[in-house]
Amino acid sequence: MKLDEAKNHYLGRHRAFAGSLAPEPAWMAELRDRSIAAFAASGLPHSKLEEWRYTNIAPIARIPFEPATPPIRELGRDDLESHAFPVFACSVFVFVNGRFAPELSAQSPLPGGARVESLADLRAAGGDAPPAFGALADPKPHPFTALNTAFCDDGAVIRLPRGGDAGPPIHLVFVSSPTDVPCVVHPRVLVHAEEGSRACLIQDHVTVGNATGFTNSVTEIHLQADARVDFVLLQREPDHRFHVSNLAGRLERASRLSCHTLTLGGAIVRNDASVLLADEGAECRLDGLFVGSGAQLLDNHTLVDHAVPHCQSDERYKGILGGESRGVFRGRVVVRPDAQKTRATQTNQNLLLGALAEVDTKPQLEIYADDVKCSHGSTIGQLDEDALFFLRSRGIGEASARDLLTRAFGVEILDALPVPALGQALDDLLLARLRDAHGALGEAR
Amino acid sequence: MLELKNVHARAGDAPILKGLDLHVRAGEVHAVMGPNGSGKSTLANVLAGRPSVEVTKGEVLFDGRDLTALAPEERAREGIFLAFQYPVEIPGVANTYFLKAAKNAALAHRGEQELDAMDFLTLMREKMKLVEMDEKLMHRSVNEGFSGGEKKRNEILQMAILEPRLAILDETDSGLDIDALRVVAKGVNSLRSPERAMLVITHYQRLLEYIVPDFVHVLADGRIVRSGGKELALELEEKGYGWIEKFAGAGA
Numbered sequence: 137m138k139l140d141e142a143k144n145h146y147l148g149r150h151r152a153f154a155g156s157l158a159p160e161p162a163w164m165a166e167l168r169d170r171s172i173a174a175f176a177a178s179g180l181p182h183s184k185l186e187e188w189r190y191t192n193i194a195p196i197a198r199i200p201f202e203p204a205t206p207p208i209r210e211l212g213r214d215d216l217e218s219h220a221f222p223v224f225a226c227s228v229f230v231f232v233n234g235r236f237a238p239e240l241s242a243q244s245p246l247p248g249g250a251r252v253e254s255l256a257d258l259r260a261a262g263g264d265a266p267p268a269f270g271a272l273a274d275p276k277p278h279p280f281t282a283l284n285t286a287f288c289d290d291g292a293v294i295r296l297p298r299g300g301d302a303g304p305p306i307h308l309v310f311v312s313s314p315t316d317v318p319c320v321v322h323p324r325v326l327v328h329a330e331e332g333s334r335a336c337l338i339q340d341h342v343t344v345g346n347a348t349g350f351t352n353s354v355t356e357i358h359l360q361a362d363a364r365v366d367f368v369l370l371q372r373e374p375d376h377r378f379h380v381s382n383l384a385g386r387l388e389r390a391s392r393l394s395c396h397t398l399t400l401g402g403a404i405v406r407n408d409a410s411v412l413l414a415d416e417g418a419e420c421r422l423d424g425l426f427v428g429s430g431a432q433l434l435d436n437h438t439l440v441d442h443a444v445p446h447c448q449s450d451e452r453y454k455g456i457l458g459g460e461s462r463g464v465f466r467g468r469v470v471v472r473p474d475a476q477k478t479r480a481t482q483t484n485q486n487l488l489l490g491a492l493a494e495v496d497t498k499p500q501l502e503i504y505a506d507d508v509k510c511s512h513g514s515t516i517g518q519l520d521e522d523a524l525f526f527l528r529s530r531g532i533g534e535a536s537a538r539d540l541l542t543r544a545f546g547v548e549i550l551d552a553l554p555v556p557a558l559g560q561a562l563d564d565l566l567l568a569r570l571r572d573a574h575g576a577l578g579e580a581r
Numbered sequence: 582m583l584e585l586k587n588v589h590a591r592a593g594d595a596p597i598l599k600g601l602d603l604h605v606r607a608g609e610v611h612a613v614m615g616p617n618g619s620g621k622s623t624l625a626n627v628l629a630g631r632p633s634v635e636v637t638k639g640e641v642l643f644d645g646r647d648l649t650a651l652a653p654e655e656r657a658r659e660g661i662f663l664a665f666q667y668p669v670e671i672p673g674v675a676n677t678y679f680l681k682a683a684k685n686a687a688l689a690h691r692g693e694q695e696l697d698a699m700d701f702l703t704l705m706r707e708k709m710k711l712v713e714m715d716e717k718l719m720h721r722s723v724n725e726g727f728s729g730g731e732k733k734r735n736e737i738l739q740m741a742i743l744e745p746r747l748a749i750l751d752e753t754d755s756g757l758d759i760d761a762l763r764v765v766a767k768g769v770n771s772l773r774s775p776e777r778a779m780l781v782i783t784h785y786q787r788l789l790e791y792i793v794p795d796f797v798h799v800l801a802d803g804r805i806v807r808s809g810g811k812e813l814a815l816e817l818e819e820k821g822y823g824w825i826e827k828f829a830g831a832g833a
Contacts, residue, residue: 520669520671521632521633522669523669523670523671525629525631525632525653526665526668526669526671527671527674527679527683528630528652528653528654528657529629529630529631529653529654529656529657529662529663529665530654530657530662530679530680530683530686530739530743531654531657531658531683531684531686531687531690531743532654532679532682532683532686533654533686534652534654536682537654540674540679540682541671541674543673544671544672544673544674544722545673546673547673548673
């Protein structure tokens with residue numbers, strides 16, 4: 137399908153989807169209408185748009201993805217075992233092809249009064265809109281967010297009451313599993329953290345079975361004063377799937393958000409992350425690690441908006457690219473005229489393992505205030521030949537030495553994860569990905 | 582143990598070694614001295630197998646085997662060790678992790694039992710005393726943020742742990758103050774043994790006051806132009822490299 141055909145395909149599917157919906161609260165219906173109208177106006181993004189210059193989504197548009205249905209084979213707990221993190225205690229909430237699966241989840245009451253609810257349940261119950269829902273991820277500038285919201289069905293709504301500490305990590309597992317036809321899943325996550333609350337969340341995208349398809353997720357995080365949330369977005373689907381994610385955060389006074397985006401799989405992956413520092417004293421860390429091999433295209437777009445004085449943001453993204461894979465980093469940091477005493481840092485470092493691997497990196501600092509401390513930098517390099525020789529001269533084989541150095545390049549991001557055990561658990565996964573990246577290098581030679 | 586016959590080598594496109602002969606037996610300590618650009622580091626790199634250095638002519642034999650046919654890691658596992666002139670910093674790779682991997686690669690190669698974490702730690706602590714190394718450094722990344730002296734001590738520590746049969750010290754004295762030099766030399770001397778040979782490459786005679794060689798060779802323009810006992814180093818110190826260059830020019 138061409139882009140306009142794809143647009144008509146999704147508009148048609150939306151008519152059928154909307155017609156099949158049970159009555160739902162006005163807030164949802166209104167948001168849904170607004171979103172499909174935005175999508176009807178924009179269609180899918182083409183690469184002439186500045187925001188999509190480096191990422192041609194034609195391969196996603198080409199496939200007429202159907203709205204997700206339950207998988208052909210019902211999943212059991214065994215299917216998910218290999219994706220669990222037994223090394224640390226956490227509560228687990230599983231969504232299969234977009235739908236909450238309570239039978240696969242581990243739902244004991246969470247500490248601190250924290251609640252994780254199914255968006256479908258909330259819609260069915262007909263109560264008020266969860267605070268901030270649909271308010272942070274604007275459908276207008278982001279066609280995929282418009283689609284996600286228009287097709288919104290189920291998702292995780294996490295509410296942290298005032299002063300509550302949710303304790304151990306909350307693991308949200310979004311599983312894709314084969315259906316009769318390729319389908320698109322629209323996972324939705326909302327985190328609403330009231331004053332002084334705390335939580336650690338892991339949004340995890342995995343696949344069980346060889347499911348061709350498209351995951352299009354939207355995450356909204358609203359931190360009220362003094363709240364603190366550590367958030368991990370882990371993307372470990374297989375290399376033939378498509379993945380688009382949009383994470384939007386809003387930070388009120390003296391709240392702190394750390395986001396860790398780890399992209400380890402997918403044919404085309406586009407991650408948007410935007411954070412608004414809305415009140416004084418807010419602090420945000422954006423970390424990212426993307427590891428590509430084969431013909432993968434991994435695109436990270438970030439925006440940090442310093443709207444008020446005395447906020448701090450630190451951003452560092454690292455890319456490791458082997459084979460013919462391509463990486464994109466575009467990081468905007470905007471410091472508005474009133475945002476004096478802003479401190480902002482941004483780095484993007486990239487390691488190219490293959491002669492045919494590529495990365496486009498574009499840091500963009502827009503500073504309209506004068507009393508600020510801001511820095512940015514980006515690098516693109518290859519493995520250090522001197523370091524490689526040094527390790528080999530000590531008896532470490534060439535392949536191991538390459539693994540060691542490549543892993544060392546990314547370890548800073550893993551070490552900074554909010555749960556140290558998660559970094560260790562991901563280490564094996566990362567190493568496997570690195571071997572792919574190096575293997576592809578071998579072929580390229 | 583080590584025999585170089587008429588070795589020619591180039592680094593990149595530049596011919597550096599131009600017919601070098603050297604014979605080192607087990608238990609001997611040989612010093613190689615020479616001015617800048619004479620080929621000292623190239624000699625070290627020829628032995629360790631740096632990929633950018635190529636032997637174009639001649640033979641490099643280790644226990645009678647052609648060394649140039651072996652990859653750097655194979656040479657290391659066979660017992661060759663190069664202490665780098667400029668030790669490399671490797672952020673993100675912990676010293677202990679790296680050293681244990683290196684030690685176990687050598688043990689596995691010899692068909693010996695690999696060390697577990699506890700045994701390795703015991704070995705490491707024992708060897709650290711030799712070079713008066715602070716244990717804190719061991720948990721940091723390899724050489725990252727180390728002072729010049731700490732880096733050189735770390736090289737000697739690696740040597741002590743890997744227990745090579747042929748150790749090559751490439752200007753290990755460069756950039757060291759006298760106290761650090763003493764510590765490094767003490768470490769090196771404690772590793773002297775009848776089974777182990779050492780090749781001490783240096784610009785200055787100073788190091789040889791602490792590591793006393795059995796033989797001294799003078800390298801100029803890619804060849805050994807004079808060999809002698811330890812007194813040759815003193816003579817060289819007194820007369821300067823100009824003396825040797827004249828000599829080399831006359832011999833050529």
